[in-house]
Amino acid sequence: MTAQPLLNVAATHVGTRALGPGIRSVVWVQGCPFHCAGCVSPEWIPDRPARQAAPGELAAELLADPRVTGLTLSGGEPMQQAAGLAALVRRARETRDVSVVCFTGHRLERLLARPPSAGVPDLLAVVDVLIDGVYVAALNDGRGLRGSTNQRVHHLTRRLADSGYDFAHRARDAEIVVNGPETLLVGVAPRGFPAVFDTAVDTVRARMRGADANNPSPGQEGWS
Ligand code: SF4
Structure with missing residues (x-):
């Protein structure tokens, strides 16, 4: 082979x-x-x-x-x-x-x-x-x-x-995956999206903190 x-x-x-x-x-x-x-x-x-x-x-x-x-x-x-x-x-x-x-x-x-x-x-x-x-x-x-x-x-x-x-x-979709200190943008970013990326990541992290603290899976959120 x-x-x-x-x-x-x-x-x-x-x-x-x-x-x-x-x-x-x-x-x-x-x-x-x-x-x-x-x-x-x-x-x-x-x-x-x-x-x-x-x-x-x-x-x-x-x-x-x-x-x-x-x-x-x-x-x-x-x-x-x-x-x-x-x-x-x-x-x-x-x-x-x-x-x-x-x-x-x-x-x-x-x-x-x-x-x-x-x-x-x-x-x-x-x-x-x-x-x-x-x-x-x-x-x-x-x-x-x-x-x-x-x-x-x-x-x-x-x-x-x-x-x-x-x-x-x-219309574009974009998802942000947050896993510990790492973030991943999935999708083609909507126009102007990089400028609000940090705010979006903070939003995901805040939602993760509000979710089950024992859930070890990555957080994910979508925007379109
Ligand atoms: S946007 Fe340009 S520099 Fe970035 S990965 Fe695509 S081809 Fe390469």
Whole structure:
């Protein structure tokens, strides 16, 4: 059996409605070459070691919730770890026929003409919806699953094309997950959201303090 590449993972989240149709699990990879001004996850831009995870291990983790019907791949830049992510999707689909949404800062034409890593064709072959292009803060219209209007939604398969989910124009959802000192924004931030992020986190923490003090599970709140 061929050894599968380890993924360098910034974060994962199981079970969200904020990053695509239905209930999905998300993997954010570590490392991005683009350095967009206004990036909401600048700590995931450096190409440094984070969590090293095998595709099979991640697939099991992301599908632990039986309600999950899709995976969303984000970052960081997924195309830098395309071979590992393609292996992850293949392993996941051995268990469940999940749909796949993938973000990338590269334009699709570039991915096809000059793939930035060897696994890009394999990854594109298993992606249903690709959202491409770098984030441009001045073009953030607060709508859709794409962060700014220059980014495009490509239905690489018909799987989600007739789902009724408007990738380009729907009202955005965002969830904040608070786990001890760590906070995680799940979703595409509504316009102006970073400015109120700290206030939102404080709100979640206050609600957690008011909840069962013996409940060790992370707190989660959604905004839209
Ligand atoms: S492509 Fe995405 S992760 Fe990379 S810098 Fe731009 S917004 Fe941040």
